[in-house]
Amino acid sequence: RKEVEQDPGPFNVPEGATVAFNCTYSNSASQSFFWYRQDCRKEPKLLMSVYSSGNEDGRFTAQLNRASQYISLLIRDSKLSDSATYLCVVKLGTNAGKSTFGDGTTLTVKP
Amino acid sequence: DADVTQTPRNRITKTGKRIMLECSQTKGHDRMYWYRQDPGLGLRLIYYSFDVKDINKGEISDGYSVSRQAQAKFSLSLESAIPNQTALYFCATSGTGGNTIYFGEGSWLTVV
Numbered sequence A: 001r002k003e004v005e006q007d008p009g010p011f012n013v014p015e016g017a018t019v020a021f022n023c024t025y026s027n028s029a030s031q032s033f034f035w036y037r038q039d040c041r042k043e044p045k046l047l048m049s050v051y052s053s054g055n056e057d058g059r060f061t062a063q064l065n066r067a068s069q070y071i072s073l074l075i076r077d078s079k080l081s082d083s084a085t086y087l088c089v090v091k092l093g094t095n096a097g098k099s100t101f102g103d104g105t106t107l108t109v110k111p
Numbered sequence B: 001d002a003d004v005t006q007t008p009r010n011r012i013t014k015t016g017k018r019i020m021l022e023c024s025q026t027k028g029h030d031r032m033y034w035y036r037q038d039p040g041l042g043l044r045l046i047y048y049s050f051d052v053k054d055i056n057k058g059e060i061s062d063g064y065s066v067s068r069q070a071q072a073k074f075s076l077s078l079e080s081a082i083p084n085q086t087a088l089y090f091c092a093t094s095g096t097g098g099n100t101i102y103f104g105e106g107s108w109l110t111v112v
Helices: none
Strands: A004-006 A011-014 A019-025 A032-038 A045-050 A055-057 A060-065 A070-075 A084-091 A099-101 A105-110 B004-007 B010-013 B019-025 B031-038 B042-051 B054-057 B065-070 B073-078 B087-094 B107-111
Touching: A004 A084, A011 A019, A019 A084, A019 A105, A032 A060, A032 A070, A032 A099, A045 A055, A045 A060, A070 A084, A099 B042, B004 B087, B010 B019, B019 B031, B019 B087, B019 B107, B031 B073, B042 B065, B042 B073, B054 B065, B073 B087
Parallel strands: A011 A105, B010 B107
Antiparallel strands: A004 A019, A019 A070, A032 A045, A032 A084, A055 A060, A060 A070, A084 A099, A084 A105, B004 B019, B019 B073, B031 B042, B031 B087, B042 B054, B065 B073, B087 B107
């Protein structure tokens, strides 16, 4: 089993739609969680951190469920520019040696 | 200018050749990483370094070596390249807290 698993996708949605991605992690000692965005053939960039209480940044909402060991990303009112691959990232702790990346979920928003 | 710079950005090399990918950063971060990305497989960590005297293997270090020449420089070498090392390689940095990872633009390597 992979340490971090994401919905396989791809997700194809119309503009204005709401779409949600899930990510599960296997190590219950994981402490830090993030969503990164990667555009085609570009480098990944931090989209948002995921906090225990959940957090929102504009149209994006991230949630953490420690009991079930998953995190989610909700995108409301999808824009064409949201088309990208979304990577789930998990770390054991602030000073942990490495971050583990999921394989990503590809989103295509269509007119 | 990019905070994390990789060279070369694209390289085609032959099987058995030695190739070096270089990375430099201007963010003043102590931590540097090399990742590899293959289609459908996400990012996999090759090596990471917490400071100039610290080098650690990642999950797929076989066939690779690294050198941390200075705080700002971290190079990745393929001593004898093989075709299954064809991939997109990313250098990255993070601060001491290590939460946000900043990536270079990537180096496309093709081994023929």
